[in-house]
Amino acid sequence: MYTLYYSPGRASLAIHWILIHLGVSFEARLIDFVTKAHKSPEYLRINPDGTVPTLVVGGARYFESAALALMLAERHPAGDLDIPQGAPERSDYLQWMVYFANTLQPLYRAWFYADEVGGAEAVEAVKAHARVRIERVWERVDARLRETPYIAGKSLSAVDFHATMLMRWSREMPTAADRWDNIAGYLDRMRALKSFSLVHEREGLEMWPRVLRGF
Numbered sequence: 001m002y003t004l005y006y007s008p009g010r011a012s013l014a015i016h017w018i019l020i021h022l023g024v025s026f027e028a029r030l031i032d033f034v035t036k037a038h039k040s041p042e043y044l045r046i047n048p049d050g051t052v053p054t055l056v057v058g059g060a061r062y063f064e065s066a067a068l069a070l071m072l073a074e075r076h077p078a079g080d081l082d083i084p085q086g087a088p089e090r091s092d093y094l095q096w097m098v099y100f101a102n103t104l105q106p107l108y109r110a111w112f113y114a115d116e117v118g119g120a121e122a123v124e125a126v127k128a129h130a131r132v133r134i135e136r137v138w139e140r141v142d143a144r145l146r147e148t149p150y151i152a153g154k155s156l157s158a159v160d161f162h163a164t165m166l167m168r169w170s171r172e173m174p175t176a177a178d179r180w181d182n183i184a185g186y187l188d189r190m191r192a193l194k195s196f197s198l199v200h201e202r203e204g205l206e207m208w209p210r211v212l213r214g215f
């Protein structure tokens with residue numbers, strides 16, 4: 001039994017989605033960002049950074065969406081989201097997961113929390129810098145998806161849930177990820193998963209992308 005602390009659409013989305021997809025038993029606890037519940041003393045005792053997601057596993061608390069995605073896939077091999085040691089796609093699986101967590105997520109942090117970097121007066125410059133680099137990531141990912149149906153290769157894996165969540169975050173940016181053709185086709189495949197609609201329903205999110213091209 002897991003407990004997931006989440007806020008709709010945020011970095012907890014991929015973990016919520018994976019838990020649903022795997023069909024494992026979990027309790028989802030909403031952390032309301034409007035009332036700043038993520039900075040409440042109670043939540044800071046659970047997650048000292050005051051961020052989501054937090055996943056409680058057998059009484060122990062774990063953080064970092066990319067690590068949680070890898071952990072859940074590994075703990076539930078029957079769900080077929082893991083690419084285990086020795087499998088040919090393992091290196092790509094790990095490389096892309098770390099690339100998204102290490103390169104793309106900090107750029108999103110700069111985009112969504114632009115004042116953290118250089119104060120209010122630097123917001124526009126920080127966002128412009130982040131935007132260019134996020135779009136470069138989509139170029140790279142689009143080139144990858146021209147070669148393979150999923151991020152790690154032929155098989156769907158945990159990294160696809162993480163990648164799709166990060167693509168969704170671009171939906172209101174000047175150039176959303178689904179403007180790249182291979183990414184758009186990929187998102188059609190991800191959106192066809194039953195668990196995709198389920199997590200959107202449970203988090204009260206509008207389906208994205210709005211336009212389906214592959215069906």
Ligand SMILES: N[C@@H](CCC(=O)N[C@@H](CS)C(=O)NCC(=O)O)C(=O)O
Binds near residue numbers: 050051053066105
């Ligand atoms: N690297 C962390 C980032 C977690 C994170 O920053 N989550 C955001 C929501 S997307 C958050 O909780 N922000 C609140 C804050 O930073 O105060 C992860 O991937 O889990």
